[in-house]
Every structure is written in C-alpha cells, then in structure tokens.
C-alpha cells in the first residue's frame with residue numbers, strides 16, 4: 001500500500017509488550033513494581049502437571065511477596081458457562097485478586113479476560129456480552145501466550161462459546177486489552193505439532209486477512225467514538241507484511257522441528273506482529289465463516305481459519321491484486337506478472353496448509369453440500385466481520401468462497 005493521506009491512521013498500542021526467549025522471568029518483578037499484591041493465575045491442568053516454567057513463576061511471585069490463587073480449569077474454546085463457574089469459584093476462595101495472569105493458549109487468555117471483568121462486575125458474563133460500558137472496569141491482566149497464533153494478548157476481545165448460539169460470541173472493548181503481554185517463545189516448544197500448525201495458521205490468517213481488509217476510511221464504526229477495530233491503515237499494514245513474511249519463513253520448520261529456536265522465535269514474532277495489525281484493522285470473511293464452521297463441526301479455531309484462508313484470498317485477487325502479488329513474493333515466488341503472482345498466492349497458502357497436515361477443503365472437514373447455505377448465512381450473521389469485506393456484495397462473495405472451499409477450487413490452479 002502506498003502512503004495515502006486520505007486513509008486515516010488510528011492505532012491501539014498495547015501498554016507493555018515483552019518479547020524474548022526467557023521473558024517470563026520478568027513477570028514477577030514487573031507485577032511487584034506495578035504495586036500488585038494478589039494474582040489470580042488462570043491456566044489449565046496440562047500446565048499445572050507438566051510445566052516447570054509455571055511452577056517457577058509461582059515461586060517467583062511468592063518470593064516477590066505476591067499472593068497467588070491458581071484456577072487450573074481452563075478448557076479449549078471456553079464457554080460462557082465455564083466463565084460463570086470460574087467466577088463463582090474465585091469468589092469462594094475469599095479475598096479477591098487485584099490482577100490476573102493468563103498462562104496458556106488463546107483459550108486460557110480469553111477465559112482470563114472474561115474473568116477480569118466478571119470478578120469486579122459480579123454478574124453473569126452473558127449480561128456483559130454486546131456492551132462496551134460495564135458496571136466496573138476490568139482488573140489488569142498479564143497475558144502469557146504458550147502458543148504462537150491467537151494474539152489475544154494484544155486484542156480487545158474475548159471469544160466465548162455460548163451454548164445454543166450458532167457462532168461464538170465476543171466480549172469486546174478497548175478496556176479488555178491486557179495491561180502486559182509477555183511473549184516468551186520458549187513456552188511454545190512443548191506445543192504438539194498439531195497445536196503448532198493450527199496456531200501458526202491462525203497467525204498467518206490474522207496477518208493476511210487484516211492486510212486485505214477494508215481501509216479505515218471505508219470502515220463503518222457505527223458512531224463508536226472508541227472502536228476496537230477500525231480498518232487497515234499504513235501502520236497496520238507494516239505489521240501485517242512483516243508477520244506474513246515471518247509466518248511463511250518459519251511455520252513449516254516450527255511444525256517439523258519443535259525445538260528449533262529460530263523457528264519458534266520467528267513464529268512468536270509472526271503472531272505478535274499479526275496481532276499488532278488485526279488488533280486495530282480487524283478481520284472479515286475468514287473469521288466470520290470460520291466461526292460458522294466451528295459452530296457446525298466444533299473443529300479448532302486455527303483449523304477452521306486454515307481451510308478457508310486460501311479461498312478468501314482467491315476471492316480478492318481483483319480488489320487486492322498488488323497485496324496478493326506481494327504475499328506471493330513473501331511466500332517464495334519469483335518476481336513476475338502481478339496478475340499471475342496474485343493468483344498464485346492462495347495456491348502457495350494452501351500448499352503450506354497441506355504441508356502442516358491440516359484439511360484444505362470443506363469436504364475434508366466433514367461438511368456436506370446441503371450445509372453450505374447454512375454456513376453462508378451464519379457467517380454473514382457475524383455482522384461486525386461481514387461489514388469489513390473489502391469487495392462489493394459480501395453475500396455473493398461468501399457464497400462463492402464457501403462453494404470453492406467445498407470443491408477445493410482456486411483460480412490459480414487447474415483441477
């Protein structure tokens with residue numbers, strides 16, 4: 001994207017980002033210097049049972065004079081029910097915490113974000129969804145991701161499964177952005193290959209989807225004076241481009257060699273930079289349709305993004321030709337004709353999805369042809385995402401994307 005005075009820049013910088021191998025050792029001294037005295041550590045049983053790094057953090061907090069309460073009931077894709085149960089459990093423990101530390105993948109971070117709000121608000125989380133002004137401010141949160149993918153440590157949202165809803169719901173407001181993001185690539189070394197692949201494709205989706213999304217000048221903020229997402233601008237594109245480059249460079253190596261320090265470091269940065277982009281620019285069709293797909297299949301977030309991303313890219317070869325040609329170069333293509341390069345970008349993306357062992361068409365995800373209209377309708381119903389579609393007629397585009405994703409059809413390759 002060239003410099004464009006007509007496209008306004010607004011940007012949400014996270015308050016503190018620490019990103020380095022070993023950065024976790026800075027958590028206890030930092031919490032101490034911020035004057036916090038009682039941490040609610042939100043994690044899951046795997047870490048309590050298998051992570052020496054978590055045990056070291058708890059010891060360091062104790063040494064720093066910070067009391068800890070550990071909630072280890074985190075689950076993949078937290079639900080509103082889990083949030084309410086965890087809130088009740090925290091209340092039963094007595095003295096309330098003055099901050100939270102989320103330790104785990106995007107699921108544990110989102111659970112902690114929701115708890116940072118339900119603990120002071122003392123009401124069911126469902127009463128808070130859909131609002132941006134709440135009865136109380138969220139407690140400060142230190143987010144420590146152990147996967148390289150979601151970027152939830154930077155974003156204003158907590159994504160929750162609501163029993164009975166076709167898609168996930170979101171708690172969303174700038175006040176929910178974590179106070180501190182601690183990205184320590186060493187914590188991702190223990191990720192099983194499948195988690196590495198799914199999270200890594202989630203990061204690449206964030207980078208590319210936010211790179212291709214609606215410009216800030218065209219984004220409908222619906223009169224919100226402080227929107228969480230507001231369209232792409234030059235600053236978000238800088239982060240998106242760097243994240244895309246790092247993702248193509250490092251994902252296959254991190255998947256194939258879990259203890260490859262450079263690859264893990266590269267993916268941690270890809271995830272962080274992708275979040276720096278989408279946490280302002282926002283997302284559109286991949287995530288909208290992925291939420292609908294997860295509603296039908298209960299497949300993981302990263303895998304539902306991965307299967308849709310190439311087909312969404314392909315649907316944008318006309319309106320985002322130059323960006324897609326650039327993406328093809330970052331994926332390793334030789335310079336050449338811009339149209340051909342743009343058409344090759346989705347093919348290269350799908351090659352990477354295959355290489356890390358994920359499904360590359362909807363039929364492989366167990367979707368039947370008869371379910372396609374439902375997918376389109378549920379995807380379009382996530383209005384906050386559909387309204388950011390950068391082309392004309394989101395409804396027609398979603399239909400074409402889903403149809404092609406079912407057949408595995410990309411314009412840049414013959415079948």
Ligand SMILES: NC(=O)c1ccc[n+]([C@@H]2O[C@H](COP(=O)([O-])OP(=O)(O)OC[C@H]3O[C@@H](n4cnc5c(N)ncnc54)[C@H](O)[C@@H]3O)[C@@H](O)[C@H]2O)c1
Nearest residue numbers: 076077105106107146147150152155157159187190191301
């Ligand atoms: N709030 C946001 O902005 C945002 C953005 C994207 C995704 N999300 C949400 O994040 C969730 C997905 O998060 P995720 O992809 O990080 O996976 P996850 O948090 O669901 O974790 C998947 C599994 O991997 C395990 N795991 C995580 N890190 C590990 C490690 N280092 N070693 C061994 N096991 C590990 C977990 O215990 C869990 O069993 C979804 O619920 C999605 O909706 C939120």
